[in-house]
Amino acid sequence: MAAGKFLQENQFSRHAKRRALFITVAALFFVIASRLFYIQILKGDYFYSLSMENMMRQKIIQASRGLILDRNGVILARNRPAYAVSVLYHQVKDRQTLKRTLLQIRDQAGQRIFSEADLNRRFRLAAARRFEPICLADDVSIDVVTIVQEHLQDLPGIIVENETRREYPNKTLGCHFLGYLGEIPEEQFDSLKRYHYHFGDRMGIFGLEKQYESLVRGRDGEEYVMYDAYGREIERVKEMPVVHSEKGNDLYLTIDYRVQKAAEEAFPDSLSGAVVAIDPRNGDILAMLSSPRFDPNWFTLSVKSRTASWGKLVMDPSQPLNNRAVTGVYPPGSTFKLVTTSAALNEHVVGLDEHFKGCTGKFWFGNRPYGCWKKQGHGTVGMIQGVKVSCDVYFYQLGIKTGIDYMAQYARMFGFASKTGIDLPQEASGEVLDEETYNRKFQSRGWVWTKGQELNFSIGQGQTVTPIQLANYVGSLTSRQPLYRPHLFHHSTGPKGEIAQPTREVLHEIRLEDETRQMLYSALKAVMEPGGTGGLARVDSIIVGGKTGTAQNPQGQDHALFVATAPLNTPTIAIAVVVENAGHGGSVAAPIAGKILRTYFNR
Amino acid sequence: MLAQMKHRIDLPAAFIMYGLIMIGIALIYSATHLDQDVFIRNLFHNQLAWVVLGTAAFYITAIIPSRTYYDTAYLFYAFTLLLLVLVVVKGTTAMGATRWIVLGPLRLQPSELAKIGTVFALARYLSSKPVSLEKISSLIVPFAMVMVPMLLIVKQPDLSTALVFCAFTAVMLFWGGLSLAEVFFLLSPILSLILAFHLFLWALFFIILFFTLTRFCRNLSVITIILSLNFMVGIILPMAWGKLHDYQKNRILTFVDPQRDPSGAGYQVLQSQVAIGSGKFLGKGFLEGTQTRLSFLPEQHTDFIFSVLGEQFGFIGCLFVLLLFLALILRLFFLAGEGNNRFLNLCVIGVAAQLVFHICVNTAMTVGMMPVTGLPLPFLSYGGNFLISCMALVGFAASIRKKNQEY
Secondary structure, three states, rough: OOHHHEEEEOHHHHHHHHHHHHHHHHHHHHHHHHOOOOOOOOHHHHHHHHHHHHEEEEOOOOOOOOEEEOOOOOOOEEEEEEEEEEHHHOOOOHHHHHHHHHOOOOOOOOOOHHHHHHHHHHHHHHOOOOEEEEEEEEEEEEEHHHHHHHHHHOOOOOEEEEEEEEEOOOOOOOOHHHHHHEEOHHHHHHHEEEHOOOOOOOOEHHHHHOOOOHHOOEOEEEEEEOOOOOOOOOEEEEOOOOOOEEOOOOOEEEHHHHHHHHHHHHHHOOOOEEEEEEEEOEEEEEEEEEEEOHHHHHHHOOOOHHHHHHHHHHHHOOOOOOOOOHHEOOOOOOHHHHHHHHHHHHHOOOOOOOOOOOEOOEEEEEEEEOOOOOOOOOOOOOOHHHHHHHHHHHHHHHHHHHOOHHHHHHHOOOOOOOOOOOOOOOOOOEOOOOHHEEEEEOHOOOOOOOOHHHHHHHHHOEEEEEEHHHHHHHOOOOOOOOOOOOEEEHHHHHOOOOOOOOOOOOOEOOOHHHHHHHHHHHHHHHHHHOOOOOOHHEEEOOOOEEEEEEEOOOOOOOOOEEEEEEEOOOOOOOEEEOOOOOOOOHHHHHHHHHHHHHHHOOO | HHHHHHHHHHHHHHHHHHHHHHHHHHHHHHHHHOOOOOOHHHHHHHHHHHHHHHHHHHHHHHHHHHHHHHHHHHHHHHHHHHHHHHHHHOOEEEEEEEEEEEEEEEEEOOOHHHHHHHHHHHHHHHOOOOOOOOOOHHHHHHHHHHHHHHHHOOOOOOOOHHHHHHHHHHHHHHOOOOHHHHHHHHHHHHHHHOOOOHHHHHHHHHHHHHHHHHHHHHOHHHHHHHHHHHHHHHHHHHHHHHHHHHHHHHHHHHHHHOOOHHHHHHHHHHHHHHHHHHHHOOOOOOOHHHHHHHOOOOOOOOOOHHHHHHHHHHHHHHHHHHHHHHHHHHHHHOOOOHHHHHHHHHHHHHHHHHHHHHHHHHHHHOOOOOOOOOOOOOOOOOOHHHHHHHHHHHHHOOOOHHHHOOO
């Protein structure tokens, strides 16, 4: 027995401590008993009525989503009030009766508001989320709201909720970069719940609405409300915590509404294609358009009226939901000739006044003729004249002399073949092949790089680019600025804090010698002069530089391209226009660019 | 049999305990008898089975001689630690937390065993070594002893069970030699954490702490450590918290409480309050609860059993049960003050402290005075592991008088 190891307790201190513990425990129990007294005796009647009527529920105060505005404050996306009819499943007494009653409700046109199949589906969902309001009919008209509200006592569990809907006042204007909202997919919901999303919420699923979702989305408020037997709101339940709603941040874009509108008007809806206008001094996107367009308001309509339009959009073979300005890839055609020119001059492959074999409309390479777009030929041309009239034969010879490596290297320097990193969820990178990448890509088909590819490459037919890359590229030719990352975000204000415009981000330094730049200047300018291919984009008293292009399209008629930048010595705007299946760039694409430029310069 | 038991076991304590258990079974039946799920409807059968097992545990802990407890205290402690590590390595996950080891049909929750093991080990250590705040080194071993299982449980994560450790450790240290002031100093960082939400209150607390510390404590390094700990918790933590992004905060909060659902939890507490409050003075009567019927409270038979009591038996019923709990606790304190065996007394104090913590936190939660935590109510809540461990603890404590005579 190791009793010696046990310390004998000191009787006195033990009893004193026991008394201290007695008192502590008794005090704790007293506090709890007092609380019980408060809620059971003092507030018993109140809680009793709450428990009997069961007329209390959580109310979600929808926070309004931030606006989207252009750089001068013109509203591009806003919110409008709307009503929804929802069900709180735990208050439903009899599901079948409720369903029957709901099916009887008709709007003024005599149309049923609810369909049986849809109700069944919604009720199943509601049974799994019994404490959350589950939407049965969204964006209902005010007369339906009146009918439902009159019959609330016959519709236990049914509530009418105020909500806001996204609205795009300018309809299709800028729809591709603005994007649209959609309901959160059910499987994603649980992971989003902790970011204060509620079931049935909408979130950005395309364009800027998606890209800046966390910024423009506000935080919904929550409170608990008591209802009377008619389902009318009486008062807030004071015992419950309140979460105040917080508005989302307003988003200001680099877009200039005037320029965007001019572009939208200049580009006919019947044609497919894209327009991008950029400020080469910082990468601000002034206008961005893709055609055919869609109306993002369709996505915020009620489920019923949405289904039809949605089907049409998805099935449309011209793919209106595709933002061609950043995800459309096209051969650059003759607009690429300036890359060839830059590479040749900057690497001193040719002299300034070097003349090649005259153009007869054909150029024989090996045993194959490569044609010039002008069948009757251009005769002997120099470099500036070659760009001005876009003589293919001249560029074949220039390309062979420069070599594929230099051409591909300069193409990459101008930002081709890699994503620009624009702040939109999707972007294509395009492709610039050189000997090595070509052989790797087509290895499975057994194709091998031939010198003939170099000819195609030099006139822009072997590679693919996106309109945004084209705009960025043309803006960097004479500007003495690096290539900036194009972006739509200008600044943001709101409860989440002021977010200033981010600093310009350099994609590539443009390493061109002054002589090269001067040569490019003259060539771009010459294109716009009488006899050049881009005359239709001229602007009074502003020196505009440009280049037309025609991209061969194996699937159909050629695509028309036009790139322009102005004022040519210190550019503040650079434009790329692509019109699908429209033939020559000079006749179709250049006038569109011209209209945009004239609006931009107030001419 | 009863005469034999009477000799061995403190009858008042045993009677109170069985009384509470019977009330609990009635309440579990009341909370579940209308459920659509047959399994839920029959839960009170399970609880009855647990009571049989618990009675065996109660009897076994009562007849084991105190020498065995003392001798095996460290061994048992090491064994429970091993089980906790096992949970980390290959435990079963449910509702975002890994707390269980599955043995065939049984789901063992080692944190329940760890609570017992730690009480015994701590009691053995404190019974032979004096502790004092003046000599910090004397506190290192007991702290380490508690921190190891605590951290393993926090990792599960099960913060509320981990807090039980803080509660009984503080009380046992108090019994084992620290003064009230010293216990207050030790617990002050936790108080700081609670008060940190209100800068003014915290500052007031800090000033009081400063003066009491300088008044009662002579060891300068202790003063510095405690003050800087409080400062860190009260000032730097909230500042760091403010710097965090919303999603990071959410991540931490979800770690602290995996079942966290800001709106859902508030709703539960309110429904629980409505249920209790609507019982008024006399209650709606057994099986007459409306809140129960409408199944507003998904966990009414476990964590929110007290709201069933409040609704059906009113203020009178709640008071009666609280008085039963109080009587049981005071009886245990009384027993702990009687004998001269320091180890046994410390054990009983630790057991009583555990029960107090569970009772207070759980009832305070159901009446809306505390946030929702996952702590069940002893003897009343449904759940095998917790019931058996509670019964075993009381079995041990109620036989202390006989055990004292063994020396």
